Amino acid sequence: MSMSSPPPAQAEHNIRSSIDIESFSLSFPIFHGGARSLKKMLLKRGRSFLAPADKNRTGGEVTLSKAENGIVEVQALNDISLHIETGERVGLIGHNGAGKSTLLRVMAGIYMPDAPNVHIQGQVATLLDVNAGMSEELTGRENIALVGLHKGLTPHQIEQLEKDVEAFAQLEEFLDLPVRLYSSGMRVRLGFGLATAITPQILLMDEWFMAGDAHFQERAAERLHAVVGGTDILVITSHALSILETWCNRLIWMEGGRVHMDGPTDEVLAAYRAATGTDE
Numbered sequence: 655m656s657m658s659s660p661p662p663a664q665a666e667h668n669i670r671s672s673i674d675i676e677s678f679s680l681s682f683p684i685f686h687g688g689a690r691s692l693k694k695m696l697l698k699r700g701r702s703f704l705a706p707a708d709k710n711r712t713g714g715e716v717t718l719s720k721a722e723n724g725i726v727e728v729q730a731l732n733d734i735s736l737h738i739e740t741g742e743r744v745g746l747i748g749h750n751g752a753g754k755s756t757l758l759r760v761m762a763g764i765y766m767p768d769a770p771n772v773h774i775q776g777q778v779a780t781l782l783d784v785n786a787g788m789s790e791e792l793t794g795r796e797n798i799a800l801v802g803l804h805k806g807l808t809p810h811q812i813e814q815l816e817k818d819v820e821a822f823a824q825l826e827e828f829l830d831l832p833v834r835l836y837s838s839g840m841r842v843r844l845g846f847g848l849a850t851a852i853t854p855q856i857l858l859m860d861e862w863f864m865a866g867d868a869h870f871q872e873r874a875a876e877r878l879h880a881v882v883g884g885t886d887i888l889v890i891t892s893h894a895l896s897i898l899e900t901w902c903n904r905l906i907w908m909e910g911g912r913v914h915m916d917g918p919t920d921e922v923l924a925a926y927r928a929a930t931g932t933d934e
Protein backbone atom coordinates (compact mmCIF):
# COMPACT_ATOMS: atom_id res chain seq x y z
CA MET A 655 0.00 0.00 0.00
CA SER A 656 1.32 3.47 -0.82
CA MET A 657 1.93 5.51 2.34
CA SER A 658 -0.14 8.44 1.14
CA SER A 659 -3.23 6.39 0.27
CA PRO A 660 -6.16 6.77 2.67
CA PRO A 661 -6.34 4.44 5.67
CA PRO A 662 -8.41 1.29 5.07
CA ALA A 663 -11.36 1.58 7.41
CA GLN A 664 -12.85 5.05 7.42
CA ALA A 665 -15.07 5.84 10.37
CA GLU A 666 -18.68 6.78 9.70
CA HIS A 667 -19.00 10.55 10.13
CA ASN A 668 -22.59 11.47 10.86
CA ILE A 669 -22.32 14.36 13.30
CA ARG A 670 -20.36 17.58 13.30
CA SER A 671 -17.47 17.30 15.70
CA SER A 672 -16.73 19.82 18.44
CA ILE A 673 -14.93 20.22 21.75
CA ASP A 674 -16.48 22.49 24.39
CA ILE A 675 -14.85 23.16 27.74
CA GLU A 676 -16.36 25.62 30.19
CA SER A 677 -14.51 26.96 33.27
CA PHE A 678 -12.67 23.69 33.81
CA SER A 679 -10.02 23.32 36.55
CA LEU A 680 -8.04 20.27 37.61
CA SER A 681 -5.67 19.79 40.58
CA PHE A 682 -3.51 16.82 41.47
CA PRO A 683 -3.04 16.14 45.20
CA ILE A 684 0.59 15.43 46.14
CA PHE A 685 1.17 12.65 48.67
CA HIS A 686 4.91 12.35 48.11
CA GLY A 687 7.23 12.74 51.14
CA GLY A 688 8.57 16.04 49.72
CA ALA A 689 5.09 17.53 50.11
CA ARG A 690 5.81 18.19 53.81
CA SER A 691 8.55 20.74 53.17
CA LEU A 692 6.46 22.23 50.35
CA LYS A 693 3.59 22.60 52.82
CA LYS A 694 5.80 24.58 55.21
CA MET A 695 6.92 26.85 52.38
CA LEU A 696 3.33 27.38 51.24
CA LEU A 697 2.16 28.27 54.76
CA LYS A 698 4.88 30.95 54.81
CA ARG A 699 4.04 32.24 51.33
CA GLY A 700 0.27 32.41 51.76
CA ARG A 701 -0.96 29.01 50.54
CA SER A 702 0.03 29.24 46.88
CA PHE A 703 3.09 29.51 44.71
CA LEU A 704 3.43 30.15 40.98
CA ALA A 705 6.60 31.57 39.44
CA PRO A 706 5.94 35.02 37.93
CA ALA A 707 5.42 35.10 34.16
CA ASP A 708 8.65 37.01 33.52
CA LYS A 709 10.66 34.21 35.15
CA ASN A 710 11.30 30.81 33.54
CA ARG A 711 8.15 29.07 34.61
CA THR A 712 7.89 25.33 35.17
CA GLY A 713 4.75 23.48 36.18
CA GLY A 714 1.33 24.49 37.38
CA GLU A 715 0.53 26.47 40.51
CA VAL A 716 1.43 24.67 43.74
CA THR A 717 -1.24 25.35 46.35
CA LEU A 718 -2.48 24.24 49.73
CA SER A 719 -6.11 23.08 49.63
CA LYS A 720 -8.62 25.08 51.67
CA ALA A 721 -9.44 22.19 54.04
CA GLU A 722 -8.37 22.79 57.67
CA ASN A 723 -5.35 20.50 57.47
CA GLY A 724 -4.73 21.40 53.82
CA ILE A 725 -2.99 19.07 51.39
CA VAL A 726 -0.48 20.21 48.80
CA GLU A 727 -1.87 20.25 45.27
CA VAL A 728 -0.59 21.09 41.81
CA GLN A 729 -3.14 23.04 39.83
CA ALA A 730 -2.56 21.59 36.36
CA LEU A 731 -5.52 23.39 34.74
CA ASN A 732 -7.07 26.60 35.98
CA ASP A 733 -10.40 27.92 34.67
CA ILE A 734 -10.05 26.71 31.08
CA SER A 735 -12.80 27.66 28.65
CA LEU A 736 -12.56 26.93 24.94
CA HIS A 737 -14.56 25.89 21.92
CA ILE A 738 -13.01 23.94 19.04
CA GLU A 739 -15.02 23.07 15.96
CA THR A 740 -14.80 21.07 12.74
CA GLY A 741 -11.98 22.23 10.47
CA GLU A 742 -9.73 23.48 13.25
CA ARG A 743 -6.16 22.18 13.62
CA VAL A 744 -5.17 23.32 17.08
CA GLY A 745 -1.67 23.39 18.57
CA LEU A 746 -0.99 23.69 22.30
CA ILE A 747 2.23 25.52 23.25
CA GLY A 748 3.73 26.66 26.52
CA HIS A 749 6.49 26.02 29.05
CA ASN A 750 7.18 22.61 30.66
CA GLY A 751 4.30 21.78 32.97
CA ALA A 752 2.00 24.47 31.49
CA GLY A 753 -0.85 21.94 31.34
CA LYS A 754 -0.79 20.96 27.65
CA SER A 755 -0.73 17.17 28.10
CA THR A 756 -3.27 17.35 30.92
CA LEU A 757 -5.63 19.35 28.69
CA LEU A 758 -5.23 16.76 25.90
CA ARG A 759 -6.05 14.01 28.40
CA VAL A 760 -9.15 15.87 29.56
CA MET A 761 -10.29 16.09 25.92
CA ALA A 762 -9.63 12.34 25.59
CA GLY A 763 -11.85 11.64 28.61
CA ILE A 764 -8.94 10.14 30.57
CA TYR A 765 -9.39 12.53 33.51
CA MET A 766 -12.94 13.04 34.76
CA PRO A 767 -14.74 11.52 31.75
CA ASP A 768 -18.11 12.61 33.17
CA ALA A 769 -17.19 16.25 33.88
CA PRO A 770 -20.37 18.24 33.17
CA ASN A 771 -18.39 21.18 31.77
CA VAL A 772 -16.51 19.12 29.14
CA HIS A 773 -18.48 18.21 26.00
CA ILE A 774 -16.86 16.24 23.21
CA GLN A 775 -18.90 15.61 20.09
CA GLY A 776 -17.37 13.05 17.72
CA GLN A 777 -15.31 9.88 17.77
CA VAL A 778 -11.88 10.48 19.35
CA ALA A 779 -8.55 8.75 18.69
CA THR A 780 -5.46 9.52 20.73
CA LEU A 781 -1.74 9.38 20.12
CA LEU A 782 -0.87 10.22 23.69
CA ASP A 783 0.95 7.30 25.18
CA VAL A 784 3.07 4.91 23.12
CA ASN A 785 1.92 1.93 25.17
CA ALA A 786 -1.72 2.92 25.53
CA GLY A 787 -4.03 -0.03 25.02
CA MET A 788 -1.19 -2.45 24.14
CA SER A 789 -1.07 -5.87 25.78
CA GLU A 790 2.57 -6.58 26.58
CA GLU A 791 2.22 -10.36 26.40
CA LEU A 792 0.45 -10.39 23.04
CA THR A 793 2.30 -10.10 19.74
CA GLY A 794 2.07 -6.97 17.61
CA ARG A 795 -0.22 -8.84 15.22
CA GLU A 796 -2.51 -9.99 18.05
CA ASN A 797 -2.67 -6.44 19.36
CA ILE A 798 -3.77 -5.22 15.94
CA ALA A 799 -6.56 -7.83 15.84
CA LEU A 800 -7.63 -6.85 19.36
CA VAL A 801 -7.93 -3.19 18.40
CA GLY A 802 -9.91 -4.19 15.32
CA LEU A 803 -12.32 -6.27 17.43
CA HIS A 804 -12.64 -3.46 19.97
CA LYS A 805 -13.59 -1.06 17.18
CA GLY A 806 -16.21 -3.49 15.88
CA LEU A 807 -14.50 -4.22 12.54
CA THR A 808 -15.48 -7.26 10.46
CA PRO A 809 -12.94 -10.12 10.00
CA HIS A 810 -12.22 -8.81 6.48
CA GLN A 811 -11.62 -5.27 7.80
CA ILE A 812 -9.35 -6.66 10.53
CA GLU A 813 -7.34 -8.45 7.85
CA GLN A 814 -7.01 -5.17 5.93
CA LEU A 815 -6.02 -3.36 9.12
CA GLU A 816 -3.33 -5.94 9.81
CA LYS A 817 -1.90 -5.63 6.29
CA ASP A 818 -1.91 -1.85 6.48
CA VAL A 819 -0.18 -1.63 9.88
CA GLU A 820 2.28 -4.35 8.89
CA ALA A 821 3.30 -2.45 5.74
CA PHE A 822 3.65 0.81 7.66
CA ALA A 823 5.37 -0.39 10.83
CA GLN A 824 7.97 -2.54 8.99
CA LEU A 825 8.60 -4.63 12.10
CA GLU A 826 9.19 -7.76 10.00
CA GLU A 827 9.41 -10.88 12.19
CA PHE A 828 8.99 -8.80 15.37
CA LEU A 829 5.32 -8.36 14.49
CA ASP A 830 4.89 -11.98 15.60
CA LEU A 831 6.74 -11.54 18.89
CA PRO A 832 5.32 -10.18 22.19
CA VAL A 833 5.25 -6.39 22.48
CA ARG A 834 7.27 -6.55 25.72
CA LEU A 835 10.32 -7.41 23.56
CA TYR A 836 10.01 -4.22 21.49
CA SER A 837 12.35 -1.23 21.77
CA SER A 838 10.70 2.16 22.39
CA GLY A 839 11.08 3.08 18.70
CA MET A 840 9.42 -0.19 17.66
CA ARG A 841 6.53 0.52 20.00
CA VAL A 842 6.13 3.93 18.39
CA ARG A 843 6.01 2.34 14.93
CA LEU A 844 3.28 -0.10 15.97
CA GLY A 845 1.33 2.39 18.12
CA PHE A 846 1.46 5.12 15.51
CA GLY A 847 0.60 2.73 12.67
CA LEU A 848 -2.40 1.43 14.59
CA ALA A 849 -3.70 4.77 15.81
CA THR A 850 -3.56 6.23 12.30
CA ALA A 851 -5.01 3.21 10.54
CA ILE A 852 -8.61 4.29 11.10
CA THR A 853 -9.42 7.93 10.50
CA PRO A 854 -11.10 9.39 13.60
CA GLN A 855 -13.25 12.51 13.71
CA ILE A 856 -11.05 14.01 16.43
CA LEU A 857 -7.33 13.23 16.64
CA LEU A 858 -5.50 14.19 19.87
CA MET A 859 -1.75 13.91 19.65
CA ASP A 860 1.21 14.39 21.98
CA GLU A 861 4.63 15.03 20.53
CA TRP A 862 6.01 11.54 21.15
CA PHE A 863 5.14 10.59 17.60
CA MET A 864 8.27 12.43 16.54
CA ALA A 865 10.32 9.70 18.22
CA GLY A 866 11.85 7.11 15.93
CA ASP A 867 14.57 7.33 13.31
CA ALA A 868 14.65 9.91 10.51
CA HIS A 869 13.31 7.42 7.96
CA PHE A 870 10.33 6.65 10.24
CA GLN A 871 9.60 10.34 10.86
CA GLU A 872 9.39 11.03 7.16
CA ARG A 873 6.94 8.17 6.57
CA ALA A 874 5.00 9.11 9.73
CA ALA A 875 4.55 12.68 8.48
CA GLU A 876 3.27 11.39 5.13
CA ARG A 877 0.78 9.05 6.78
CA LEU A 878 -0.29 11.73 9.22
CA HIS A 879 -1.08 14.10 6.34
CA ALA A 880 -3.50 11.50 4.92
CA VAL A 881 -5.17 10.95 8.30
CA VAL A 882 -5.37 14.59 9.35
CA GLY A 883 -6.88 15.43 5.95
CA GLY A 884 -9.79 13.14 6.85
CA THR A 885 -10.33 14.25 10.45
CA ASP A 886 -12.68 17.01 11.58
CA ILE A 887 -10.44 18.23 14.41
CA LEU A 888 -6.75 17.87 15.25
CA VAL A 889 -5.30 18.91 18.62
CA ILE A 890 -1.55 18.50 18.96
CA THR A 891 1.01 19.55 21.54
CA SER A 892 4.65 20.10 20.67
CA HIS A 893 7.66 22.20 21.64
CA ALA A 894 8.78 22.23 18.00
CA LEU A 895 7.32 25.47 16.64
CA SER A 896 7.96 24.36 13.04
CA ILE A 897 5.68 21.34 13.57
CA LEU A 898 2.91 23.58 14.90
CA GLU A 899 3.43 25.99 12.01
CA THR A 900 3.07 23.14 9.53
CA TRP A 901 0.03 21.46 11.05
CA CYS A 902 -2.04 24.10 12.85
CA ASN A 903 -4.35 26.95 11.91
CA ARG A 904 -4.93 27.92 15.57
CA LEU A 905 -2.63 27.97 18.59
CA ILE A 906 -3.47 27.98 22.28
CA TRP A 907 -0.57 29.28 24.39
CA MET A 908 -0.74 27.95 27.96
CA GLU A 909 0.95 29.39 31.05
CA GLY A 910 0.74 27.84 34.52
CA GLY A 911 -2.48 25.93 33.74
CA ARG A 912 -4.28 28.89 32.13
CA VAL A 913 -4.94 29.93 28.54
CA HIS A 914 -2.57 32.85 28.00
CA MET A 915 -3.36 33.50 24.33
CA ASP A 916 -5.62 31.83 21.76
CA GLY A 917 -5.72 32.76 18.08
CA PRO A 918 -4.47 32.21 14.52
CA THR A 919 -1.11 30.38 14.36
CA ASP A 920 0.91 33.29 12.92
CA GLU A 921 -0.34 35.79 15.54
CA VAL A 922 0.24 33.53 18.55
CA LEU A 923 3.63 32.37 17.27
CA ALA A 924 4.80 35.96 16.75
CA ALA A 925 3.80 36.85 20.32
CA TYR A 926 5.31 33.64 21.71
CA ARG A 927 8.61 34.16 19.88
CA ALA A 928 8.78 37.76 21.07
CA ALA A 929 8.05 36.80 24.69
CA THR A 930 10.34 33.79 24.90
CA GLY A 931 13.13 35.12 22.67
CA THR A 932 13.09 31.96 20.57
CA ASP A 933 13.89 32.42 16.89
CA GLU A 934 13.07 28.82 15.87
Ligand SMILES: Nc1ncnc2c1ncn2[C@@H]1O[C@H](COP(=O)(O)OP(=O)(O)OP(=O)(O)O)[C@@H](O)[C@H]1O
Nearest residue numbers: 682713714728730749750751752753754755756757
Ligand atom coordinates in the same frame (compact mmCIF):
# COMPACT_ATOMS: atom_id res chain seq x y z
N1 LIG B 1 -0.45 12.62 37.51
C1 LIG B 1 -0.01 13.77 38.02
N2 LIG B 1 0.17 13.92 39.35
C2 LIG B 1 0.60 15.08 39.87
N3 LIG B 1 0.88 16.19 39.13
C3 LIG B 1 0.75 16.09 37.80
C4 LIG B 1 0.31 14.88 37.16
N4 LIG B 1 0.25 15.10 35.82
C5 LIG B 1 0.65 16.38 35.63
N5 LIG B 1 0.95 16.96 36.82
C6 LIG B 1 1.37 18.35 37.02
O1 LIG B 1 0.49 19.17 36.29
C7 LIG B 1 1.19 20.23 35.66
C8 LIG B 1 0.92 20.20 34.17
O2 LIG B 1 1.54 19.04 33.61
P1 LIG B 1 1.43 18.68 32.06
O3 LIG B 1 2.05 17.33 31.89
O4 LIG B 1 0.03 18.87 31.61
O5 LIG B 1 2.36 19.81 31.41
P2 LIG B 1 2.84 20.00 29.90
O6 LIG B 1 2.49 21.39 29.51
O7 LIG B 1 2.34 18.90 29.04
O8 LIG B 1 4.42 19.89 30.10
P3 LIG B 1 5.61 19.36 29.14
O9 LIG B 1 5.77 20.37 28.05
O10 LIG B 1 6.77 19.37 30.06
O11 LIG B 1 5.24 18.00 28.66
C9 LIG B 1 2.67 20.06 36.04
O12 LIG B 1 2.98 20.93 37.11
C10 LIG B 1 2.78 18.61 36.47
O13 LIG B 1 3.76 18.49 37.51
